[in-house]
Amino acid sequence: MINKKAKNRNNFFWIYAVILAIFLGIFFLKSFFSNPKKIDQDTFFEILSKGKVEKIIVKHKEIVHVFLKKEFNNDLIIKDKNHKNNWFNENEKKIFLIQQKPLQYEFEIGDLQFFQRKFEKLKTKYDLDTLIDFKNQQEYTLTKFLLDYGIFFLLLIIFWIFIFRRISPTGSGPGSQIFNIGKSKARLFDENDDIKITFKDVAGLEGAKEEVQEIVDFLKNHNRYTKLGGKIPKGALLIGPPGTGKTLLAKAVAGEAKVPFFSLSGSDFVEMFVGVGASRVRDLFEKAKEKCPCIIFIDEIDAIGRARGKSSIAGSNDERENTLNQLLTEMDGFETQTNVIVLAATNRSDILDKALLRPGRFDRTILVDPPELSERKEIFRVHLKKLVLSKNIDINFLARQTPGFSGADIANVCNESALIAARKNRNKIRNQDFLDAIDRIIGGLEKKNKIIKPNEKRRIAYHEAGHAAISWLLEHASPLVKVTIVPRGRSLGSAWYLPEERQLTTPEQMKDEICSLLAGRSAEEIIFKTVSTGALNDLERVTKQAQSMIAIFGLNDRIGNISYYDSTGQDEFSFSKPYSEKTAQIIDEEIFKMITEQYERAKKILNDNKKKLIILANELLDKEVLFRDDLEKIFGKRDFPDEIGDLLEDN
Incomplete structure (x- = not known):
C-alpha cells in the first residue's frame, strides 16, 4: 500500500513537470517570435x-x-x-x-x-x-495583458495546485506547516495514554514531591479545598540545577493527575516570524481551556521568560518579549476562573522576569536541590533494580562516594558501571566497577598508554604527592581517598578526596582548602627549584576561592562585612563594577596576599615533612596509584569525623 501511494505521488509529479515544461516552452517561443x-x-x-x-x-x-x-x-x-x-x-x-x-x-x-x-x-x-x-x-488591453502575464499566472496556479496536493487532509503533510505555523506544538497526554511514571519512581525530593502532590490532589478533590475558601494555584515553578529531577517530577505529575496534560518546551514558542510566539501561546491556552481542569508543563521556561528590557537592541521588535507578554496575560488576565495549572521548570531562575514570578501567576516556587546522602541512597535503590549485582554491593558506600552528584549523575554512574563490567566479561557488577565508573565520570577516561617523559613523570609524582601530603596533614582539608599519576581525561595526575558535606564553611576551612590546592606547585618548587604549567586548574580554583571569601562572603578584615554578590543575576547585563576602582585595588591586593600566605604555608609544611614527601613520591612512581592506607604508613594515622571515618573504613 505504501509503495502504491508513493508511485501515485511520483506519477502526479511527472504530470506536473511535463505541463510546466510545455508552458515554459510556449512562453519562451512567444518571446522569441514576438520581439x-x-x-x-x-x-x-x-x-x-x-x-x-x-x-x-x-x-x-x-x-x-x-x-x-x-x-x-x-x-x-x-x-x-x-x-x-x-x-x-x-x-x-x-x-x-x-x-x-x-x-x-x-x-x-x-x-x-x-x-x-x-x-x-x-x-x-x-x-x-x-x-x-x-x-x-x-x-494596454486585456488581450495584451493575458499574452504578457497569463502564462506566468497559469504557472503560479499550477504550482499552488501541486503544493495543495501534497498537503494531507489531517494537516500532517509536508506543506501543512505553512498553515499551522501559529498553532501550539504542545503534546497532549490524557487518561488514554499509558504513562507509567508515578511519584513512587521519583526517589528523594520529598519536599518537592509534597508540593506537586498537593496540586494533583487539588485537581482530584478540589471540593475539599474550595469549601474552605481556597483557590486553585495558577502555577508552580520548579527551580534547581541540571539533572536534579525537575522534568521527572513533571512526568510523575502527568502519570498521577489523570487529567489532560500538555507538555512542551519554552523554545517551542520561538520562531523567526513575527507574532508566531504569541499566537502559539493563545492557541495553547485555548486548547487547555477546552480540556480544563488540566495541566500545562513548560520545560526550560527561561527561553521565553527572560527579564524584559535586558540585552535587547534599542528600537528592535523583540519577539520573545511579545511572547512573554501574551503568556503573562493568559496566566493572570481578566479570565481568572479557568482551572488551568501551569507547571514550569528552569535552572536559570535568576534571569526570569519579576512579573512572571509574582503570586497569581506562579504561586509556588519549588526548589529542587541536589540530593543529600539519604536521598542519594534512595536514588541508587531505584536505578540498581534494573542491574545484575553481586552480593557485596553496599548502597551506603556508593551514596557516600558521590557527594554533590545529581540524580542524572547517579543514573549515569549505574549505567557506566554496567558497561565497565560487560567490558571485563563479568556476569555481575561489583563494587569496583562502580568506583571505576565514578572515576570515569569525574576525571575522564584513563589513558595508560599516553607517552610521558621520565623527568615529566617525576615532576607529576611530586606535584600529586604534595597535594596528598597537605590534605592529610591539615585539619580541615578534605580527606584523601586515593592519588594517582595515571593520566585521566585532560589531567596528567589526580588526587581523589571525600569532601565533608556541610551547610556552612568557616574561613579556616576555606584557607586549608586553598593551601592544599597550592601544595602541588609548592612541592615542585621545593624539589626542582622551578615550577611548571601543571598547576593551571589549581590556580584557577584558588583565585575564585579567595575572591569569593573577600568580595562575596565578607571574610576579610580590610574589606569588612560587605558583599558584592548580586543574587538577582543583573550583574551579567551590567558593564560597570559594583565598587570603586580603589575598592577593586584593595580586593586585588587582598587576594594576592591571601594566596601568597597559603602558598608559603604549604611550602613550610612540606619542608618540615620533606623526607616523607620524597618517600610518597617514590611510592607513586613505583605503584602509580596509592590509597589511604599507604599514606597512613608514611604520615601516621589521622583523625576524621565519625561519618567520614566510617566510610573510609568501609573503603
Missing part, C-alpha cells in the same frame, strides 16, 4: 524606398515599429547569397542577415520632426501609400 528585430534608421529608409513598408507606428516619439506588406513578409527580393554581386545593396543584405521573419522591425529615432520630414519626402518622391500613426499613451 521586434532591431534595425537602423538608414536600413528602414532603404526598405521604405522599395515600397515594402505597409505601416509604421511611432511610440512615445522615440521608437518606431515597422510592419511590412504581406507580399514581402516571407519573399524578400534576394538573389543567391553565395554571390555577393547578386545583392541589390548592403542594406538589403543586412535585412536578410537580420532575419527573414514576419511581423515587425523597430528602431530608435532622435529628432521626431527631422524623421517625419524625411519620411514625407520619400513618400512623396516614390508615391508610397505607407501609413504612419502615433501612440503617445500607454497601450
Whole structure:
C-alpha cells in the first residue's frame, strides 16, 4: 500500500513537470517570435524606398515599429547569397542577415520632426501609400495583458495546485506547516495514554514531591479545598540545577493527575516570524481551556521568560518579549476562573522576569536541590533494580562516594558501571566497577598508554604527592581517598578526596582548602627549584576561592562585612563594577596576599615533612596509584569525623 501511494505521488509529479515544461516552452517561443528585430534608421529608409513598408507606428516619439506588406513578409527580393554581386545593396543584405521573419522591425529615432520630414519626402518622391500613426499613451488591453502575464499566472496556479496536493487532509503533510505555523506544538497526554511514571519512581525530593502532590490532589478533590475558601494555584515553578529531577517530577505529575496534560518546551514558542510566539501561546491556552481542569508543563521556561528590557537592541521588535507578554496575560488576565495549572521548570531562575514570578501567576516556587546522602541512597535503590549485582554491593558506600552528584549523575554512574563490567566479561557488577565508573565520570577516561617523559613523570609524582601530603596533614582539608599519576581525561595526575558535606564553611576551612590546592606547585618548587604549567586548574580554583571569601562572603578584615554578590543575576547585563576602582585595588591586593600566605604555608609544611614527601613520591612512581592506607604508613594515622571515618573504613 505504501509503495502504491508513493508511485501515485511520483506519477502526479511527472504530470506536473511535463505541463510546466510545455508552458515554459510556449512562453519562451512567444518571446522569441514576438520581439521586434532591431534595425537602423538608414536600413528602414532603404526598405521604405522599395515600397515594402505597409505601416509604421511611432511610440512615445522615440521608437518606431515597422510592419511590412504581406507580399514581402516571407519573399524578400534576394538573389543567391553565395554571390555577393547578386545583392541589390548592403542594406538589403543586412535585412536578410537580420532575419527573414514576419511581423515587425523597430528602431530608435532622435529628432521626431527631422524623421517625419524625411519620411514625407520619400513618400512623396516614390508615391508610397505607407501609413504612419502615433501612440503617445500607454497601450494596454486585456488581450495584451493575458499574452504578457497569463502564462506566468497559469504557472503560479499550477504550482499552488501541486503544493495543495501534497498537503494531507489531517494537516500532517509536508506543506501543512505553512498553515499551522501559529498553532501550539504542545503534546497532549490524557487518561488514554499509558504513562507509567508515578511519584513512587521519583526517589528523594520529598519536599518537592509534597508540593506537586498537593496540586494533583487539588485537581482530584478540589471540593475539599474550595469549601474552605481556597483557590486553585495558577502555577508552580520548579527551580534547581541540571539533572536534579525537575522534568521527572513533571512526568510523575502527568502519570498521577489523570487529567489532560500538555507538555512542551519554552523554545517551542520561538520562531523567526513575527507574532508566531504569541499566537502559539493563545492557541495553547485555548486548547487547555477546552480540556480544563488540566495541566500545562513548560520545560526550560527561561527561553521565553527572560527579564524584559535586558540585552535587547534599542528600537528592535523583540519577539520573545511579545511572547512573554501574551503568556503573562493568559496566566493572570481578566479570565481568572479557568482551572488551568501551569507547571514550569528552569535552572536559570535568576534571569526570569519579576512579573512572571509574582503570586497569581506562579504561586509556588519549588526548589529542587541536589540530593543529600539519604536521598542519594534512595536514588541508587531505584536505578540498581534494573542491574545484575553481586552480593557485596553496599548502597551506603556508593551514596557516600558521590557527594554533590545529581540524580542524572547517579543514573549515569549505574549505567557506566554496567558497561565497565560487560567490558571485563563479568556476569555481575561489583563494587569496583562502580568506583571505576565514578572515576570515569569525574576525571575522564584513563589513558595508560599516553607517552610521558621520565623527568615529566617525576615532576607529576611530586606535584600529586604534595597535594596528598597537605590534605592529610591539615585539619580541615578534605580527606584523601586515593592519588594517582595515571593520566585521566585532560589531567596528567589526580588526587581523589571525600569532601565533608556541610551547610556552612568557616574561613579556616576555606584557607586549608586553598593551601592544599597550592601544595602541588609548592612541592615542585621545593624539589626542582622551578615550577611548571601543571598547576593551571589549581590556580584557577584558588583565585575564585579567595575572591569569593573577600568580595562575596565578607571574610576579610580590610574589606569588612560587605558583599558584592548580586543574587538577582543583573550583574551579567551590567558593564560597570559594583565598587570603586580603589575598592577593586584593595580586593586585588587582598587576594594576592591571601594566596601568597597559603602558598608559603604549604611550602613550610612540606619542608618540615620533606623526607616523607620524597618517600610518597617514590611510592607513586613505583605503584602509580596509592590509597589511604599507604599514606597512613608514611604520615601516621589521622583523625576524621565519625561519618567520614566510617566510610573510609568501609573503603
